[in-house]
Amino acid sequence: MILAVLFILVISICIVIINKSFNKKELFRKYNLYLSKANEYLELYDIEKAIQIYDKAIDCYPEYFFAYKLKCDAYIKLENYEQALIEINKAIDLCDSDVASYKLRILCNVALDNNPQQIIDDSDIILELNSFNDDADFYKGIAYISLGDLESAVTFLDKYIKNCNDNSTAYFYLAIVYSDLNNTDLALNNISKAIELDKGNLKYYRFKASLYITKHLPIHDTLPFLYEANNLFPKELLFLKSIIYCHIRTKDYQDALDAAKKLIMIEDSVESNSMLYSIYMDMNDYNTCLKISLKMLELDDTSVKALNYRTFAYILLGNYELALDDIIRLLELDTKSSETYKNYSYLLYKIGNIKFAEENILKAIELDSSKGQYYIILSAINLINNNVEQALKNLSIASEKNINNYVFLEDVIFDKIKHTDVFIKLYNSKNSAHLKA
Numbered sequence: 001m002i003l004a005v006l007f008i009l010v011i012s013i014c015i016v017i018i019n020k021s022f023n024k025k026e027l028f029r030k031y032n033l034y035l036s037k038a039n040e041y042l043e044l045y046d047i048e049k050a051i052q053i054y055d056k057a058i059d060c061y062p063e064y065f066f067a068y069k070l071k072c073d074a075y076i077k078l079e080n081y082e083q084a085l086i087e088i089n090k091a092i093d094l095c096d097s098d099v100a101s102y103k104l105r106i107l108c109n110v111a112l113d114n115n116p117q118q119i120i121d122d123s124d125i126i127l128e129l130n131s132f133n134d135d136a137d138f139y140k141g142i143a144y145i146s147l148g149d150l151e152s153a154v155t156f157l158d159k160y161i162k163n164c165n166d167n168s169t170a171y172f173y174l175a176i177v178y179s180d181l182n183n184t185d186l187a188l189n190n191i192s193k194a195i196e197l198d199k200g201n202l203k204y205y206r207f208k209a210s211l212y213i214t215k216h217l218p219i220h221d222t223l224p225f226l227y228e229a230n231n232l233f234p235k236e237l238l239f240l241k242s243i244i245y246c247h248i249r250t251k252d253y254q255d256a257l258d259a260a261k262k263l264i265m266i267e268d269s270v271e272s273n274s275m276l277y278s279i280y281m282d283m284n285d286y287n288t289c290l291k292i293s294l295k296m297l298e299l300d301d302t303s304v305k306a307l308n309y310r311t312f313a314y315i316l317l318g319n320y321e322l323a324l325d326d327i328i329r330l331l332e333l334d335t336k337s338s339e340t341y342k343n344y345s346y347l348l349y350k351i352g353n354i355k356f357a358e359e360n361i362l363k364a365i366e367l368d369s370s371k372g373q374y375y376i377i378l379s380a381i382n383l384i385n386n387n388v389e390q391a392l393k394n395l396s397i398a399s400e401k402n403i404n405n406y407v408f409l410e411d412v413i414f415d416k417i418k419h420t421d422v423f424i425k426l427y428n429s430k431n432s433a434h435l436k437a
Contacts, residue, residue, distance in 0.1 A: 066091075088108060168201065
């Protein structure tokens with residue numbers, strides 16, 4: 001009897017073990033089936049459906065990291081980096097020895113511009129797990145950029161490029177670093193290499209164009225590149241605008257007008273027409289400027305920029321009452337526009353109200369101290385007040401700033417100092433063959 005009971009007990013235990021084994025195998029089969037099905041949806045770019053099925057796989061094996069990792073990758077494809085980071089953190093908590101998981105977490109943090117120290121730590125872990133993994137140096141370089149440690153960024157990106165010289169992104173980041181370090185030659189060399197490796201990357205062309213503009217490089221070097229970029233990306237407005245700007249600087253007005261027409265054909269906007277306005281302003285054709293500003297206001301009658309352009313045209317044409325009407329409206333629309341206060345100051349200067357002209361140009365400078373023409377107006381006011389020393393100081397400041405209109409230098413008040421080196425240098429810079437951002 002006892003033997004019979006023991007036999008039945010053994011049989012029962014065996015059945016339980018067999019059932020558990022069968023259930024585990026069935027769960028594992030389902031798990032892999034779900035992963036396979038999810039991957040199929042991923043290939044069809046039905047990412048939301050893929051994520052739903054990854055969740056079913058996770059329900060089968062919540063303690064296994066792999067589905068979380070795949071789910072992270074799916075969220076990355078949706079550019080939902082916040083959720084991707086949540087998923088990959090779960091994966092790493094379950095398995096801290098998978099190199100690919102750390103790479104995915106790095107990608108998430110890079111995309112989010114988030115937690116550079118974790119990027120460095122994860123890169124070090126990758127190197128511990130696989131000492132031949134060059135990607136770690138690349139990621140550390142990016143992290144050090146975020147931390148502002150540019151020298152370390154150069155060290156790691158250079159190290160990476162020595163082993164992997166076909167990654168255009170690495171050259172791009174290195175170009176950014178060298179630009180921030182004011183090493184323009186190396187910045188240009190690296191962005192040129194990035195373009196050589198990936199000729200269809202608009203971001204690289206934009207960056208190189210910005211280098212030419214912001215680093216004040218010679219126009220004869222800048223224009224060929226801008227035309228090359230424009231041919232590759234004919235609908236990218238940045239290149240056409242930069243071409244117009246260069247031709248204005250070199251007084252090649254017909255070329256500038258041709259580029260402006262192309263720009264307006266692509267996008268007939270206030271911004272595009274403002275480029276056309278700038279050409280005619282440089283040509284001293286203020287009547288045409290007025291017509292263009294009227295068109296700009298037809299496109300957007302609440303545009304502060306368009307209204308300021310009309311105001312300035314009115315001032316230059318001597319229509320002071322109409323200019324004042326515009327100023328009143330501008331101050332109702334926006335009290336934070338430095339251009340409005342500049343125009344108001346110039347109008348007051350023209351009608352002889354020097355005290356209030358000075359107050360308004362100082363207000364303009366307070367709002368935006370980057371514009372050299374504001375300091376030219378202030379210099380003219382200084383001369384009216386017989387303060388030659390301060391006038392020269394303000395012209396010196398102007399020469400270090402962005403000047404997009406030199407018309408103010410034509411005022412007869414500057415006859416007092418036109419013989420000085422400061423004035424001559426600034427006046428001659430109108431025709432400089434170097435860009436000034």
